[in-house]
Amino acid sequence: MNADxxxxxxxxxxxxxxASFARYLAGRNYDVVLVARRAQRLEELAASLREQYGVRAEVIAADLSTPAGPAKIVARAAELGMPIDILINNAGLSSSTKFSVTPWDKVAAELQLMVTSVTELTHLVIPGMKSRRWGRIVNLSSLAAVSPPGEGLLYTGIKSYVLNMSQSLDMELKPSGINVTALCPGFTHSEFHDVMGTREAADQLPGIMWQQPEDVVAEGWAAVMAGKPVCTPGFVNKVSAAAMRPIPQRIQYFLGRTFNPFK
Known part of the structure; x- marks a missing residue:
């Protein structure tokens, strides 16, 4: 197989x-399958990637907050003749209301999108990566994974799961040529806070705390290619994570791999 x-x-x-991951990878001659609910925006992005980089860019409009989403996506990619070598589990949101007053269907959709679908998509693509002896998986966690939990919010717990899951899978899959990285950005310029209705509060934060998505992507991709199980991009975020977590992540990773009960 041509790695390019x-x-x-x-x-x-x-x-x-x-979208920044899509542009970054297309610019390095990877074909891309773009997934989100907003088909028109995906089509516009895919068209620009084809024109600018000459790569194959396909669109799958799907809702990962529904149980049928992951299998539908992987099946469609197979129909398109595009085996998945790289998985970027980026889709996410956060509830803007407290747990006890949030309707259960919205809580369930949040868990489906950010826990179950992330895990299922990863599970579905691993066999093909194993057969080709090469794979790269980036799971979007967050600096919140090592931060104090927010009152009434599941976000920190969900991102902690993604962080720990990614490290566990990296331990298992590295011998098969598959690297898994939990990418843990802090505040990043995107539509996230607009969708969550927290833009006004976010805009009060000092500029030094913010990163551009392109910088997050570049550091995250370098980490997964280098086989690093955790990437906290940006100097300020690295300092914040170190201050909040008494046992460094590298030591936690070493301890988890060393005391593996399945060895």
């Missing part, structure tokens, strides 16, 4: 970090 023609599947690709 590998295919990346990117969820939440219509804006922000997801």
């Amino acid at each position: 023609r590998r295919t990346a599947l990117i969820t939440g690709a219509s804006a922000g970090i997801g």
Whole structure:
């Protein structure tokens, strides 16, 4: 297989970090499968990638907050003849209301989108990556994964799951040529806060705390290619993570791999 023609599947690709990943990888001659709910925005992005970089760019409009989403996406990619070598699990949101007053259907959709679908998509693409002896998986966690939890919010717990899951899978899959990285950005310029209704509060934060999505993507991709299980992009975020977590992530990773009960 020509390494330059590998295919990346990117969820939440219509804006922000997801769209930046699409542009970054297309610019390095990877074909891309773009996934999100907003088909028109995906089509516009796909057209620009084809024109600018000459790559194959396909669109799958799907809702990962529904149980049928992951299998539908992988099946459609197979129909298109695009085996997935790279998975960018980026789609996400956060509830803007407290748990006890949020309707259960919205809580369930949040868990489906950010826990179950992330895990299922990863599970579905691993067999093909194993057969080709090469794969790269980037799961979007967050600096929130090592931060104090927010009152009534599931976001920190969800992102902690993604962080820990990614490290566990990286331990398992590295011998098969598959690297898994939890990418843990802090505040990033995107539509996230507009969708969540927190833009006004976010705009009060000092500029030094913010990163551009392109910088997050570049550092995250370098990390997964280098086989780093965790990437906290940006100097300020690295300092913040170190201050909040008494045991460094590298030591936690070492301890988890060393005391593996399945060895």
